[in-house]
Amino acid sequence: MVLARHWDRYVTIKLETRMSMDKIVIKDLLLRGIIGLNPEERIKKQDILINLVLYTDVRHAAMTDDIADSVNYKAITKRIIEHVENSADYLVEKLVSDIARIIIVEFGVARAQVRVEKPGALRFAQSVGIEIERTAEDYE
Numbered sequence: 197m198v199l200a201r202h203w204d205r206y207v208t209i210k211l212e213t214r215m216s217m218d219k220i221v222i223k224d225l226l227l228r229g230i231i232g233l234n235p236e237e238r239i240k241k242q243d244i245l246i247n248l249v250l251y252t253d254v255r256h257a258a259m260t261d262d263i264a265d266s267v268n269y270k271a272i273t274k275r276i277i278e279h280v281e282n283s284a285d286y287l288v289e290k291l292v293s294d295i296a297r298i299i300i301v302e303f304g305v306a307r308a309q310v311r312v313e314k315p316g317a318l319r320f321a322q323s324v325g326i327e328i329e330r331t332a333e334d335y336e
Contacts, residue, residue: 217251217252217253217306217307218251218252218253218254218255219249219250219251220248220249220250220252220254220267220269221247221248221249221250222246222247222248222250222269222272222273223247224245224246224247225245225246225247225248225273225276225277226243226244226245226246227243227244227245227246227276227277227280227281228241228242228243228244228280228281229241229242229244229280229281229283229284229291230242230283230284230285231244231283231284231285231286231287231288231291231314232286232314232317233286233287238284242314243314243315243316244280244291244312244313244314245312245313245314245315245323245325246276246280246295246310246311246312246313247310247311247313247327248272248276248295248299248308248309248310248311249308249309250267250269250272250299250305250307250308251305251306251307251308251309252266252267252305252306253306254266254267267303267304267305268303271303272298272299272303272305275298275302275303276295276298276299279294279295279298280295288312288313288314288324288325288326289326291312292310292311292312292326292327292328293328295310295312296308296310296328296330296334297330297335300330300331300332300334300335301335304332305332306331306332307329307330307331307332308329308330308331309327309328309329310327310328310329310330311325311326311327311328312325312326312327313325
């Protein structure tokens with residue numbers, strides 16, 4: 197355990213837990229959905245770019261070679277696709293939070309980094325987005 201400064205408060209971090217986690221990376225999942233405040237964004241689907249890092253321990257799955265002992269990233273991806281295609285959020289903040297909750301609550305992932313971007317949303321910028329990190333403790 198280590199005491200670390202985070203913004204204006206001190207937090208305790210379990211270093212042994214964070215350092216021993218393996219990562220499943222899902223990169224550049226490009227979906228289309230309704231997101232945004234402007235009237236045209238409420239009607240026409242637009243590109244939504246999603247990047248995920250799922251923290252888990254893959255050692256047991258590596259030994260058994262059984263999907264039941266692993267995080268099923270195909271099932272997670274299908275669920276995220278379903279959510280994005282059927283939601284109509286106003287804010288990227290809402291969508292990125294929903295995706296993190298799905299990963300952790302529905303699929304039991306210990307920790308997740310989720311980044312959601314809207315390509316072409318800002319003039320002169322490739323994309324604009326939000327990246328969050330959540331743990332199972334955030335949903336207890």
